[in-house]
Amino acid sequence: MMTIKNSPASQPMLSMTGFAATESRFTGGLLLIELRAVNHRYLELNVKIDDNLRQFEAQVRELLQSRLGRGKVECRINLKSDAAVANLTLNPEMVGQIAQTLAALQQHFPQAQPVNLVEVLKLPGVCQTESIDTEAMAQSLLNGLSQAIDELIAARQREGEKLKQVLLDRLQGVREQISIVKPLLPALISQYQDKLTTKLREAMQAEDDRVRQEIVLYAQRIDVDEELARLNAHIVEMDRILTAGGTMGKKLDFLMQEMNREANTLGSKSVAIETTQVSMQLKVLIEQMREQIQNIE
Structure with a gap:
């Protein structure tokens, strides 16, 4: 009997920006937990914890590191003692x-x-106050922190979906610009052929072979088929990465560098205002994507 393998489900794309706040009560007090995250090259934790909870800081850091990938994360944990239980x-x-x-x-x-x-x-x-159940407080802290991390990841996922749509829109813009360039090339070569033939014949009565050689050299100089092919390959790869989801920020950032290189080459080979405008528009779209990608995990 043949077994059909299901394709792996895509993972959500996560932004590195998010906020979450939770409260966790235990016998003897209330824990207030806040998490704030912004973009960063790697995971940087800044844990600000109540002095009475300092013994649990290592566990807090371990839990954060096991659940979060990249980003600059600030974790604040405060303890409010329950006066009704304290019996001073x-x-x-x-x-x-x-x-x-x-x-x-x-x-x-x-x-x-x-x-x-x-x-x-x-x-x-x-x-003196009645001693607090340390184990109960530790369990309450870890449960509350785990809930806060869940909420932070959910917030980052919602923001990630918005960023994904922005990237897809800009990527479609890149496709449209590429579709403008290719049909222009034969017309540009034809225009140059007519102009060159007229000028050379007027100036030096050049033979047709000389004119054809010049046209071939010109066509080679303005040939951007390789650049357009690489741009299309980068678009396909970016589509694949966005569809797969998960951690992708560094991969997309590398793709932006490659796409920008092709757009620059396209501009340097430009011999008409139309192709120059396409090159400039491509660079604008790529820069807009790059700015958004800086915030993707």
């Missing part, structure tokens, strides 16, 4: 040590102002 209490041992120290200082500095108790409460270790 004094640390008797610490308070006793502070009282003894203040009493000793008062003997040496009797004219000193009284101590502000609010400032005493701010000293490290004076107040």
